[in-house]
Amino acid sequence: MTSSMTEPVLSIANLRVAFGARTEAVRGLSLTVGRGKTHCMVGESGCGKSISALSLMNLLPRGATRSADHIRFQGQDLLGLSDREMARLRGDKIAMIFQEPMTSLNPAYTTGSQMAEVFERHRRTTRRQAMDRADELLARVGITAPGMRLGQYPHQLSGGLRQRVMIAMALMCDPELLIADEPTTALDVTVQAQLLRLLQTLQQELGLALLLITHDLGIVARMAHRVSVMYAGQVVESGTVSEVFAAPTHPYTRGLMACIPVPGTTRTGEPLGSIPGVVPRIPPGFVGCGFRDRCDFATPDCAQTVPLRGAGSDHSYLCRLPPDGTRVAAA
């Protein structure tokens, strides 16, 4: 594949995921992740981030259906793959780690056996070779005495260690794309910082394409090259991190930014911003802006189809408001 040097590792166009006729959880998501790049999907709980990730892996819960113009991975459209072909990619070229390190490993098997299993599946190796590989990767993710850890069960490891094991397990087969769904949310802040640093190092050294899902703009600022801000199943603003952070344009992005205290600027005792209300459940066929019920700038026009507008060289957003226009709160 000669185009693989320039073509993004992952390119999604117009992804939709519906749960029956009542809810559309993802509504026309498009994004790309380049080789060696981190793309962050950010948004609050229930906005469709995890469902998008699971739909890429074809691991959606029963009752959910996906459609898209394409989901292209290394030039191959994943939509056309059978379950068997997709299973061959999972854990091999596309790996995923999850939010819950405490429950994501099987309590009944040792870490070594769970790590070896994925290598044996995709590389057809002996158990010994797979164990050597697991040992190597545990050392790689900064676990001391990997030989001992291989023989231990998940309940004998701390949360941070378990997530390191999950990361090592995801890297067993040298994936091209790593999907990380809130990998540090369940961990305390010091461990979180260590793991983020680890992910960053691994990505640079291995040239991974990383699709990182988070609700934390601090993590986005630190980790991402590109960011997609999701709201109610749509990307409401996306672009390079520098452009989006320099000039957040969608009212939702601005609201999210206002929720973060800035050292030196936010004064003690001053209330932090918050966005009242919760993410609505949106049925298929919904027209207009999904944020309009919570938006200070909403007008009746917001019930119409919303245009995608540019706000810079590599920065777009989904709102009728002009990029830097004078904004007057509706009420």
Place this chain on the structure above:
Amino acid sequence: MHLFLIRRLLLAALVCLTVLVISFTLTRLSGDLAASIAGPNATAADIAIITRNYGLDRPLAVQFLDWARHAAEGDFGRSFLYHVPVWGLISDRLPITLTLGLTGLAIALTISLPLGILAAAREGSAIDRGIMLVALLGQAMPGFWFGLVMIIVLGLDLQWLPISGVDTWQGYIMPGIVLAFSAIPALMRLTRSGMIDALAADYIRTARAKGLSRSKIILKHALRNAAMPVVSIAAVQLGFMLGGSVVIESVFAVPGVGYLAWDSISKNDFPVVQAIVLFLAVIYIALTLLADMMNALLDPRLRG
């Protein structure tokens, strides 16, 4: 693991002792032993002689300790009815009951495990509902009735299997099936619900994200976690089959311990009853212990 075993064994000894004290007291409270040994035509003098000869005039605690001392030496006394050592009566019948119980358990597991797994893997489908309906029917069907129907159809009409006795191995088939049917609904339901829980767990999502095959996900990752309650209940069910096979043993005329127990209770053959209670208690405790140990093998968290 050693501490675990020692604790369990101490607990087991206590349970045995409690069972014995209670059963000893109950048999003595259930009527005048001397009168029932002497029979309906006995005079008051006969009963007095029997009372003295059998030591029934001593305090209950003394009688119990006397019995326990002999039992510890392997002497369980003589049957009031058959006038032979109790141990001989039981040891003749124990292999039959054990064979029958294990046959029943084997049949029950071969049917309920695959069906329970299948129902869970196809949760909510027509297959699942069909399997659960069979479980419901099995639960609602009385064992003795099912046994009689089988005797009529398989034994008398088709003449495939012997209708009574266990002189050949074929004799174990029908009572084994009837015993199995009493255990199948519970085992199948537990397998199904355990598998449904396990299949919804986060580690199953991880296994799928690793690209593992469906059969490996179900049989390796989910089944091992779903198996623990099934193992525990299978042990209890085997205990029921061994101790509670009275009805089945009488329907199929199987000369086992269950039948002996019923006979001895109804005829106040106190030494036999007492010894059977002890054996059943020991068997139950051993089975529970075995189940706990198997669970510790299945789940590393229990090994502590």
